Amino acid sequence: MNSQDMQVIGLCRFSYPALGGFQVEHDSIEERRAYLYAPERMDDRMRTFETIALPGLKAQTDQNFEFLIVVGTCLPARYREQLEAMITDMPQAKIVAEDPAKHRPVMKKVINRHLRENSELPSLQFRHDDDDAVAVNFIERFRAAADDCSGLLAKSASVGIDFNRGFSARPTTHGMLSAPSFMPYYGVALGMAVAPFVDQTIMNYGHNKINQVMPTVTYTDEDMFIRGHNDFNDSRQKANVKRVNLQPLDKEGEAHFKLRFAIDSDQVRAAFG
Template sequence: MQVIGLCRFSYPAIGGFQVEHDAIQDRIRYLYGAQRIEERFRLFETFALPCLKEQTDPDFTMVLVIGDQMPREHVQRLMDLTSGMKQIRIEAHPPRNHREIMKEILNRARTNLSAPCLQFRFDDDDAISVDFVERLRQTAVACQGLLDQNRTVAIDFNKGFVAEVQGHSLVATQILRPYYTAALGMYAAGGCARTIMNFAHQKIHHHMPTITMADAPMWVRTHNGYNDSRQGKVKHFDMTPLTREQEAEFQARFALDVDLIRQTFSSDREG
């Protein structure tokens, strides 16, 4: 069964953001501002990419969506970072309605619309477990009877970590949160044009049966200065520096090199 991931990398969609702008050109300037885009690249390099490279099941497609007005140097940097990763396909698009264009991109990525597929959203500042794709497929097989009776079914791995880089430390705490974007997948039956982007992730269970897996931490959600979903009033998490044992777990489960993360975020690089 085909597995498709969708990642927006500073794509200037119309809608889809909690940070509002008066005009699309204001949004583009915000997204490509030097400080913001540098932080996005650092997070992408140290959190998002390593876990994709180390997936135990490498048979998946990741569509990386960028804006067609992204500065050339940033496009080249993305191409250099993802060079050699056959799973990643970079697509540049003009600003359009957020959900409509993402639905189109996902359906175009299907090699055969008459065959079923599995889909997931992936944020450029998060990490998933290195066995996420493998377990997504395994769960679908184990629940085949439910899938056969429904056009769409959500598969939610609801245990993970919230993490933040603070100075020279990576702090984190483990949480259980249902229907988070990270490690939330969806089955779409053959012939069904609905995608995971048809639904708000926190309300996906209002529209279809869901399968919940809570046996192991499957994601790391970073908190940073430019989280779109964390603007305004947000929940506070008490996070503590990782122990050496937790650093080893982050390396094994998420391919995260904590020493490299510290080094990257303590550097004086500027975009």
């Protein structure tokens, strides 16, 4: 079993109007669309996607992966055009439009539809929010972890692979605010190896419960993620959310973000100014 031959596939739900799947619920699909496609929110998501989420993915040291961006068929044309423009230099990326449907089943369907047919090797799958970032060597480390776990992969239907050290961060007109974060089994830089001919996917499980349903391995040796921390996080819309003390990056911190995540603080300042 050689991880270099495995298919790596990532999925990003970009303002997809799912039936369920949000911590903030709405009474109708019309209300959900109105919330998701509000101009202020969409402008923020577009800026964040372009300056935070995409740079590290475009700069991966291992370019052999696929990245599916799931949107609603009802996404306004101007936003679809913006997304298309953002990924013209990213051959790994593909926009997938789906009608509103139940969250987990439709995401499972999207991933399984894009898996190689008749592959006898496990697939490596990861989910990615549109305001998060992974380190530029995430795909390389993901494959190496699969090699480390070859014994587990050989006898398990699925194995969780978790990189749990990074930052919480927020883009502002003055640059990035951040705080070091240790987040076991969070949604970012968390992947799963799935045995061939198994239809369960990374989207079948809540990220914080993945270690309850399969064997997992964790790595904590280097910064591997940035967890987006902003006013439009779905996870931040409820009361009693724990606050994080974010501080401005200094020059050394900006250099670290550029090296690890390909995030250009000048670009962030320009986009959010």
